[in-house]
Amino acid sequence: MPRVIFIDTDGTETEVQADVGKSVMEAAVENNVPGIDADCGGMCACATCHIIVEEAWFPVTGPRTDNEEAMLGFLPDLNERARLGCQIKLNEEMDGLTVRLPIGQF
Numbered sequence: 001m002p003r004v005i006f007i008d009t010d011g012t013e014t015e016v017q018a019d020v021g022k023s024v025m026e027a028a029v030e031n032n033v034p035g036i037d038a039d040c041g042g043m044c045a046c047a048t049c050h051i052i053v054e055e056a057w058f059p060v061t062g063p064r065t066d067n068e069e070a071m072l073g074f075l076p077d078l079n080e081r082a083r084l085g086c087q088i089k090l091n092e093e094m095d096g097l098t099v100r101l102p103i104g105q106f
């Protein structure tokens with residue numbers, strides 16, 4: 001069961017576990033990780049699951065989808081490693097995946 005580490009804006013780390021096939025967003029919501037509202041429920045239509053993937057992990061998460069790219073385009077000052085948590089499905093290779101929560105979501 002992959003672990004995901006969320007780093008808050010003040011550096012606080014929250015480690016959760018989630019089943020393979022769940023999204024990073026679902027891992028956060030099911031474990032009450034603050035800063036991930038997921039207003040659209042994972043339909044790639046709200047961007048309230050915005051995360052920034054740590055550099056070492058970014059290649060493991062795969063490319064952004066076209067819809068994801070479009071949604072992220074609405075955000076100001078977009079980080080090059082920005083993703084939508086609902087669009088990253090966990091697999092065993094992602095055990096230890098580490099992501100940061102953007103300051104705008106608190």
Ligand code: FES
Pocket residue numbers: 025038039040041042043044045046047048049071084085086087
């Ligand atoms: S939950 Fe809405 S875009 Fe991810």
